[in-house]
Every structure is written in C-alpha cells, then in structure tokens.
Amino acid sequence: MLLFLANRIADQRIIRLIRKWLEAVVIEDEKRVPGQPGTPKGR
Numbered sequence: 001m002l003l004f005l006a007n008r009i010a011d012q013r014i015i016r017l018i019r020k021w022l023e024a025v026v027i028e029d030e031k032r033v034p035g036q037p038g039t040p041k042g043r
Contacts, residue, residue: 002022006015026033 002015002019005018009015
C-alpha cells in the first residue's frame with residue numbers, strides 16, 4: 001500500500017505520516033494492543 005501511495009504522492013513527509021499511522025499502537029480498555037500488519041479495516 002505504501003508503494004502505491006509513494007507513486008501517487010511526492011511529499012515524503014506525508015508518506016512518513018501514513019506509515020506511522022499504520023504502525024501505531026492501539027489502546028483498548030487501558031491496555032496497549034500492538035498494531036496488526038496489513039491494511040486497517042476499522043472496527
């Protein structure tokens with residue numbers, strides 16, 4: 001997904017921000033849940 005976006009978006013700062021969003025840790029019920037690899041699907 002990031003490779004596709006990198007072809008469409010020239011600004012590396014935006015690509016870096018999207019990468020951080022995809023790798024972010026989720027907090028559920030006051031517990032840290034590591035992000036799962038792949039595309040986020042929502043809950």
